[in-house]
Amino acid sequence: MSQPNKQVPWIVTLLYVGFVAWSLYGAVVPVETYLFRMVHMAFIFALAFLVYPTSKEAGSPTRWLDIGLAVLGVATIAYPLVDLDQFVRRSTLPETADFWLGIAAIVLLVEISRRTVGMAFTLVLVGFLLYTYLGKFIPGPLSHKGYDLGRIVGHSYMTLEGIFGVPLSVSVSFVTLFVVYGTFMDAAGAGNFWLEMSLALMGRGPASAGRGAVITTALLGGPQGSGVATTMSVSPIMWPILRQAGYSPNMAAGLISAGGIGAVLSPPLMGAAAFLIMQFLGVSFWDVVVMVTMPTLLYYAGTFFVVEFEARKCKFAAPEASGKTLGAVMRTRGYHLISLIVLVVLLGMGRSPEDSAIWAILTTVLTSFLSRDRCEWLTPRRLLGATVEGAENMLPVAGLLAAAGLIVGTFSLTGLGLKVSSLIMSASGGVPIVALFLAMVASFLIGLSLPITATYIMTVVMVAPALVKVGLSAHVAHLLAFYFAVLSEVSPPVGLSPSAAAAVTGGNPFGSMMQAWKYSLPAFLVPFLFSASADGANLLIVGATLPGFVLATISSMIALFLISLGIVGYLRGPLNLLERALLIVIACIMVVDPLELTLAGLAPAVAGAAIAARHWIAYAKTATRGAVHV
Numbered sequence: 250m251s252q253p254n255k256q257v258p259w260i261v262t263l264l265y266v267g268f269v270a271w272s273l274y275g276a277v278v279p280v281e282t283y284l285f286r287m288v289h290m291a292f293i294f295a296l297a298f299l300v301y302p303t304s305k306e307a308g309s310p311t312r313w314l315d316i317g318l319a320v321l322g323v324a325t326i327a328y329p330l331v332d333l334d335q336f337v338r339r340s341t342l343p344e345t346a347d348f349w350l351g352i353a354a355i356v357l358l359v360e361i362s363r364r365t366v367g368m369a370f371t372l373v374l375v376g377f378l379l380y381t382y383l384g385k386f387i388p389g390p391l392s393h394k395g396y397d398l399g400r401i402v403g404h405s406y407m408t409l410e411g412i413f414g415v416p417l418s419v420s421v422s423f424v425t426l427f428v429v430y431g432t433f434m435d436a437a438g439a440g441n442f443w444l445e446m447s448l449a450l451m452g453r454g455p456a457s458a459g460r461g462a463v464i465t466t467a468l469l470g471g472p473q474g475s476g477v478a479t480t481m482s483v484s485p486i487m488w489p490i491l492r493q494a495g496y497s498p499n500m501a502a503g504l505i506s507a508g509g510i511g512a513v514l515s516p517p518l519m520g521a522a523a524f525l526i527m528q529f530l531g532v533s534f535w536d537v538v539v540m541v542t543m544p545t546l547l548y549y550a551g552t553f554f555v556v557e558f559e560a561r562k563c564k565f566a567a568p569e570a571s572g573k574t575l576g577a578v579m580r581t582r583g584y585h586l587i588s589l590i591v592l593v594v595l596l597g598m599g600r601s602p603e604d605s606a607i608w609a610i611l612t613t614v615l616t617s618f619l620s621r622d623r624c625e626w627l628t629p630r631r632l633l634g635a636t637v638e639g640a641e642n643m644l645p646v647a648g649l650l651a652a653a654g655l656i657v658g659t660f661s662l663t664g665l666g667l668k669v670s671s672l673i674m675s676a677s678g679g680v681p682i683v684a685l686f687l688a689m690v691a692s693f694l695i696g697l698s699l700p701i702t703a704t705y706i707m708t709v710v711m712v713a714p715a716l717v718k719v720g721l722s723a724h725v726a727h728l729l730a731f732y733f734a735v736l737s738e739v740s741p742p743v744g745l746s747p748s749a750a751a752a753v754t755g756g757n758p759f760g761s762m763m764q765a766w767k768y769s770l771p772a773f774l775v776p777f778l779f780s781a782s783a784d785g786a787n788l789l790i791v792g793a794t795l796p797g798f799v800l801a802t803i804s805s806m807i808a809l810f811l812i813s814l815g816i817v818g819y820l821r822g823p824l825n826l827l828e829r830a831l832l833i834v835i836a837c838i839m840v841v842d843p844l845e846l847t848l849a850g851l852a853p854a855v856a857g858a859a860i861a862a863r864h865w866i867a868y869a870k871t872a873t874r875g876a877v878h879v
Contacts, residue, residue: 261299265640266633268292272425276603283333286413287326289421293647294322294357300644301364318357325354329407340407343399351402355655358412362652365645370699374652377659384663390672393663404662411658415528416650416706423524423534424646426606429639431518433610434588435482436635437617438625442582443468444486449575451568456560458494458568459504462487463556466508467515467549480509480746484753494565498756503764506739506746507552510769513701513735514545517592521646522705522734524602526727529709534602538593540728540789544775547788547805551771554813562819584619588612646702653706660710670714681719682781682841688712689733689776696737705734716780724791725780732776739765771813777840778805784843804844804854811857812836820861821868828860835860 271292275285298319303311328350329336339347355378363371381401384393396404405411434440447468451461465483484505491501513520516538523541527534588609595605617627627635660666673691677684691712696704709730716726738746739762751761778801779788787793787801815832818824824832835857844854 261296262633262637264292264296264299265637268296268640268643269425269429269636272421273607275421276426276601276607281333282409282418283337283413284330286409286417286421287330289647290412290417290651291323291326293361293644293651294326295319296640296644297361297365297648298322300641301361318360321353322357325350325357325406336407340403343403343407347407348399348402351406352398354406354412355402358648358652358655361648365648366652366700366703370649370652370703373699373703374655377656380665381659381663391665391668393665396662401662405655405658410661412651412654414654414657416525416653416657416702417647419521419524419528420643420647420650423527423602423606424521424650425639425643426603426610427518428643428646429636430588430592430606430610430613432635432639432642433613433627433632434585436625436631436638437585437613437627438582438620438622439585440469440482442578442585444483445573445578445582446575449573449578453567454560455494455565455567456557458487458491458496458565459556459560460553461568462491462501462504463508463549463553466505466511469512479512480506480750481753483509484750488754490568492754494568495563496565498751498754499760499764502747502750502754502756502761503766504552504556504768506750506761507765507768508549509746509750510735510738510765511545511548511552511772513738514541514548514732516541516545517589517596520735521650521702522731525702525705525709526731527602530724530727532724533596533599534605535596535599536724536791538596540724540791541731543788543790543802544728544732544779547775547778547809548769548772550806551775551809551813552768554810555768555771555817558814558817558819561821562817562823581621584616587616649700649702653703656703657706657710666710666714669711670718673712673715674718677715677719679719681716681721682777684712684715684719685729685777685780688716688729689773692730692733693737696734701734701738704737705731708734721780722786722792725786725789728789729776729780736769736773736776739769767816770816771809774808774812774836774840775805778808778843781840782843784845785840800844804839807844807854807857808836808839811839811861814861820864822864824864828864831860832857 268289271288274280296319298315302315303309328346336347343351359371359374359378362374378401380387380391381396382398383395385395387393444465447461447465450464451457462483465487466479469479469482484502487505488501491504492498496504513522519537519541523537524534526532527537530536591612592605592609595608596602614627614632617625620626673684673687677687688708692704692708695707699707709727713723713726713730716729717723721729747761747765748758750756751758754761777785779785784797785801785805787797788805790798793801811832814820814824815829815836818829835853838853842853844851
């Protein structure tokens, strides 16, 4: 993967501004679908080769190669726009110019994915293109008749099933606006607000430093919507506090990154995959926000439990007082909440995500002038800087989503999703819990080399149909794939967020990944909690009853408490291996048999409580005897 060119010339700045302005324009003025997506793709072609050059050396002769590739990319978009209607009509029988410019567009997009996302994703992308072409040579159930280059070009370049498909639509319509909103909030000083709030809330106990890391990543993650960005924002600030408490570099990096990855789940922004869920399911973005709320809270609850038990076990020191109360923070910086309130209220009223994002951006600009620090005012100069930063952050995501369109096109052209779905159905024997486990394994294997959004796209088209066939509703299946894709980011041996945090704390990248995995282990239970039973599906709120939702929430919290206790193995003292194993087994039982107000339904929770109570009483007696002896 190439590194971005940090020296931004004026032409690139103009392109960045145009890149963002086009999405803003399309959110206000209706634009024809092909035109809207194609112009966005033209900006990607123009920017990617200039910002991620072949060589970063000034005056390098390859600079002209990059400029030539950028011009060629723009030409592949300008050509169809000359007579768009006829271009679309020729998709089944491309003309010579259509064919060669289509080949150029596909090859250039593959190169963009290599430069912006990395070689692993690019190899996967090339593998899918080869599968489309060489399908008849592939043995077994994944075989298909194979398609010639003309058919591949027509499908991928001349329809809305490939490059210009749903992923690119999500990029231009939604993700760009929300990424820019996040950078505007950051430029207005919202990051300091979230940090001060978390420090005011974390308390003065052994678990306070770890608790502060979880609270900070949770508060900051929702507005940022990026795991790596949240991790890198929090790491420099929380590392000194965690180090003072007694956390090792690996433990601190693991904890911060585990919390940061939860940002991709956290409403209201989440990651690009959340907007894909909206498009694939045909629901409003507010529905996605509602569905993901409780799984997000459960994600952080599981991490919170591990932090609390580990603090008892390691006897961490209490941090120094931050000096600001919650009331003082709200009085001085509480205005940062206004734009989030505007965003959530508008989404709840049924306004479109684009419209809601624009009003939230405007509110952020206006409320920035309430700051006592003039450096946080969003003046025209600072607005320009924030816009460019947002476009810089968006470019790799846009390149990934455009390239992902080629992968989605492979599935729609060859029927690969249905083939893989049939294999999962066959391997699971139609047993839902087995199908869920196979879906998790598939997602983690895919996620070893791919970013979260790409993992979600590939997983959902392969496993969602199989999960629906074994009885899950479509929205549960899609959210399950989303959650598994997020969790694949913390699963060793690959993890961008833990590696990034380790660079700040001075830890070992792989050791930090293992620590991130430890802190997020309870969260691996969450997707099963809302998908393994009809009662658990109440956690997604959509279609839930109030009693069902309350019971499912209580049951999930108990299960997370028990599995966290089993993982850490410490309450008032160390638990023995049998107690830990029993707690983990009971938590897993509560996945398929959630809490019910019957004797049988209460049995697992009662058994877990009995183990914890027995341990607590035993150590209380030991402490009493020691006090009497003294």
